[in-house]
Amino acid sequence: MVLFRAEGKNKPSIYGHGLLDPLPLQIELQQVQERLKRLREAEERELEADSRERIKRAVTAHENRIAELEALIAKGAESKAS
Numbered sequence: 001m002v003l004f005r006a007e008g009k010n011k012p013s014i015y016g017h018g019l020l021d022p023l024p025l026q027i028e029l030q031q032v033q034e035r036l037k038r039l040r041e042a043e044e045r046e047l048e049a050d051s052r053e054r055i056k057r058a059v060t061a062h063e064n065r066i067a068e069l070e071a072l073i074a075k076g077a078e079s080k081a082s
Contacts, residue, residue: 020076
């Protein structure tokens with residue numbers, strides 16, 4: 001189980017994914033976006049084709065995860081508005 005530090009407390013990721021709590025989802029989204037930025041920078045620097053391919057796959061996975069998190073955040077906002 002992944003734990004997030006939020007407001008001085010550890011919140012399990014289950015609160016974000018299972019209960020659609022926006023805070024842990026937003027924290028994870030920010031972390032994934034930061035990693036994606038670093039991956040794109042690494043992709044530009046990398047010269048070896050093998051490494052570039054691994055980085056490209058990681059970029060794709062991070063882009064997919066960002067889309068999933070954004071959908072979960074939107075779903076949580078919709079359910080709270082109802």
